[in-house]
Every structure is written in C-alpha cells, then in structure tokens.
Amino acid sequence: MKDRVQSNQSESFRRSSRRRFLKSSAVLAGVASACSDSQTVVDPNPGTLGVPASAYGQRSEFETSVRQITPSATPEAGASRTPLDDSFGVVTPSALHFERHHAGVPRIDPTQHRLLIHGMVERPLILTMEEIFRLPQVSRIHFIECSGNSGSEWSNPRPNAQGSHGMVGGSEWTGVPLSLLLSEVGVQNGARWIVGEGADACRMHRSIPMEKAIDDIILAYGQNGEAIRPEQGYPLRLVVPGWEGNTHIKWLRRLMVVDQAYMARDETSKYTDLMPDGTARQFTFTMEAKSVITFPAGGKRLDGPGIYQISGLAWSGRGLVESVEISTDGGRSWLEAQLQEPRHPIALTRFRLPWEWDGQEVTLQSRCIDETGYIQPSREQLIEVRGLNTRYHYNGIMIWKILADGSVENAYA
C-alpha cells in the first residue's frame, strides 16, 4: 500500500513537472501553434496491472520494423535486409540481422552437430559443441557485410537505405579463435589455405588463405550475448573479420586444410567481379570503407524546416573508421561528423551531425575515411574503374536528395 501511494505521488509529480516543462517551452517558443500536440498527457489505463515477467522477451507490439525479404523464385536461396533506417547505435538486433542463404536454414540439434578438421594436419579432430565450449573464448564486435550489398547501386538504385545497404549487420560475436584450433591439430608444411564447409543442404564452402586463418578468424557460437540464431549459422559459424559475408561459413561442419584454393562455385562463378575488359577479379575478400546516412534517408519525410540530427553508419574491413564527412552542397565542402565512441576495428561505427534544413531541395552524402587513409569513392569513380558488369563489392558514396516537400529519395534513382 505504501508503495502504491509513493507511486501515485511520483506519477503526479511527473505529470506536473511535464506540464511545467511544456508551459515554459511554449513561453520560450512564443508561438501558441507550436503547442498543438502539447496537451497534458493522462495515463489512459489508470490502475491497470501490466503483464507479468516472461521467459523470453518480445519487443513492444507497437514496433513494426522488420527485415525486407527479397522476392525470389527459389526463396531458400534468398536474402533479407536489415532495416538500417530504423536502427540506433552500432549493434544490429539478431532478429533483424540480414540473411543470405543458398539452400535454406537447416534445423540443427547442437548435440548432434560435429566439426571435422582434417586435410594437411598432424592430428585430425572431430569435435562436439560441448568440447568446443571448453576451449578458450573471445568476444569481438564486428560487422558482416554481404559482398552483394548495394549491388543494386551500380545500375538499379533502391529507394531506401534498407534496400540499398541492408545486407550489413553489426554484432558481438563470441567463440574460439581459429588459430587456437589450427595449432591444436598441427598444420603441415605446404598448407596454404583452409576450406570451410557448412551443414546447409548445399554444403556451401569457401577457401580462405592461411594468413587470414591464423590471424583473426573466430569460430563463433555466440551473437549479441546468446546463441547464434539459426539463420545466422546456429550452432557454429566462421566470423572472418572484414571479409565478404560469403566467407563467414554458417552452420560450420568442416575445416579442411589444403595446399591451394579449391575453386568453389562461390569463389569462381559467383562473388567475382567482371571487369570491362572481360577479366574477372577473384578473391576480392576485403569489404572496403563505406558509409550510409540512415536519417534522413530514402522513404523518410522531414516535417518542415528546422533542426535535424543526421545519423548514419560507417565501416571498413581494413580496421577503424577514422572519420566520416558529410556534404550538404553536392560534395563541394565536407563537415566532420561526430563518431560514437568507443569505436571498434572492423565494426559498424555510428556517426551523427546536427543540421538545419532551410526547406530548400538539397542533397546529403557521407564518405568514410578509414585508418589506412582510404577515402570512400564516389559512384562515378567506381564505375569509371570497374564498369557496370559486376554486382559485388560496391562501396560508392550514397547520396540522398531531400525535396522541398520534405520527402527523401535516392539521388541516383
């Protein structure tokens, strides 16, 4: 009863202080019309108990942000995109993390799952998940980006950030360093590559050079504090920091140590960049520096002139985002955005910049500069060098156009 009284008192205090705040705001603004939606808010359900505790939480029923599923004649070999334009901060909720599958999401019982490590090793091993859990673990925050992300922007620009840039996500990944397992099995002389293979129906596999394998790859079983979601590779996946998403083999069931690249379908016929001269670039692993403004972005509408907070995400497969610059005058001048700290290497980095819109048509664009000094190129620069025949590894500057009515669209559309 005492609690109840205190609660009522504090509720009444909150209401009165809100009234005071609104009143003073109105005085400061000096415009009565500005208060049209500033009437006193009354609790619509006084005395109504909420729901009890729940075993596994759900988001509010009022939240509607979802992944956008790409239409496909073969939906099991399909994709969904992260709603970047609704995101805060630098972590992508696991349930909203983009997907790219080649034969659907397998249903894997972790007690039945095995990882086989063999090939050019001294001591081939087969491991259960329980055994993998006993090995020393690390947690790191990294982005994963499909190398087809923004592929539409070469020639078929999408109307919003989810469509154009939604095949990237940022997570905390927990697992075992691959280098530890490789020293456990003993890599033989002459071994130059590893082949990772998934337990999806198509047993998707990729070749990865040994230098990367012993550098920073993680065999991950944790994502954002819980077990990896099935669509992200449950119970075990590779996280290959900074490299194209397709190399981060999900549902990992085999590592084979070999002397050369194994020329998998997904490193020859797919994920290679066809150049104007007819040659194709192969093993273009690193996802280069990139950024996108997620507000104001395509599909949003500004509610009249005034102050807004430009916000967006930047990342680089080569390390830290050093700075992000924003231009509101078609690239003639650039303003440095604030970066959310702490920044993590090879991770989504949130940038923000307050900006006043004067109500005129204007373009907004951002460019990422990473710790190597690499500057995100323009779309025109990319096309000049690489032509229009590849669908992969696009990292051109994204330009949003704000129309006089406040609506926002892809400037290239």
Added chain:
Amino acid sequence: MPTRKAAAGFAGCVCVMVAATLLLWGQLPGYGVGRPPTLEEIESWDVIVGPEGKELPPGEGAVMAGREVFSLRCAECHGSEGQGADKGDALVGGEGTLTGTRPLKTVGSYWPYATTIWDYVNRAMPFDRPGTLTHDQVYAVVAFLLYLNGIIGEEEVMNAANLPLVTMPNRNGFVPDPRPDLGEMDRAP
C-alpha cells in the same frame, strides 16, 4: 604483524599464480579436446573437389546418360537444353559476351574449372534435393553440360582421370584482387 601477514599472503598468491601458470603451460598446445575421426567419418562428410580433381571419386558418366539425368532432375529449373528459366541460371552459351553490356556468365562462358561443376552438382544440385545424385549421375550431368557448351564431343565419357584435364574456355579469365584500386587519393584541402 599485519606486515608479516600481508607478506605471507603475497607469497601464497605468487605460489598459486606460478602453479596456475605451470598448469596452463602443461595443457598447451594440446587441450585434449575432441578425438581423431575415423576414416568412415571422414568419408561420410563426402568429398570437396579441388581444381586438380584428386578427390574425385570412382565412377563415370556419358553425355547421353547425362541428357537423361538432366531432363529428369535439372531441366525443370534450367530448361531442357540448359538455356535457363525462372528458377535456374542459364548453363549454356554466353561466349563472347563478357565484355559487352549484357554479359551472360554460364558454365561455358565463365566457369574456369570443370572440377568445380562436378563439385557443385554433387554437393548442391538438384536444388530441391541436393546430394541425391549418384557419383555416376554427377559425372554424366557434367559430361552433358560440357557437351552442350561445345567443350567435349557427344560420345565422350567423363571420369576422375579425364575431367581435370578439360580446359574450360574462360580458364585464364580470372585475375587476383588488385584493390585498393581507388579511394586513396589526397583529399581536397
């Protein structure tokens, strides 16, 4: 007295730390986790075939046998002659298109290794029932695809010995990643 107690405590701590370190070292590099796989287990994971084809299993398949398998298991998605359809990529044609404005990347015009076709058909096809073709059927389908693309003759039979010797038309079409190819220019002041 408190000083002596602290000193004793400190010495105790050091002893524990040294013991713990030795214990850790004793476990390195072997954590003793997992066990060696049996040969049967390794075989049950099936093969991953590299460009030299040394993992190719015994078996063989003729072009004509491949036409039959293809019509039953592949044509629904890829078209009866591999021309492509709603669900499946074109597998035939495209020669000479890679420098044009509408490049057609097929097994014939783009794929650099015949061994990759075998590996991919074996592991991932047919799309709705991957891994259900016999090794002989996989050889046959690969033979049929090579024939459709004019790479081998109609009477040929493919096997582990001759498949890696097939030279694909675009075998030398791939170059290593030269990036960063742009993006490192000095910023305007």
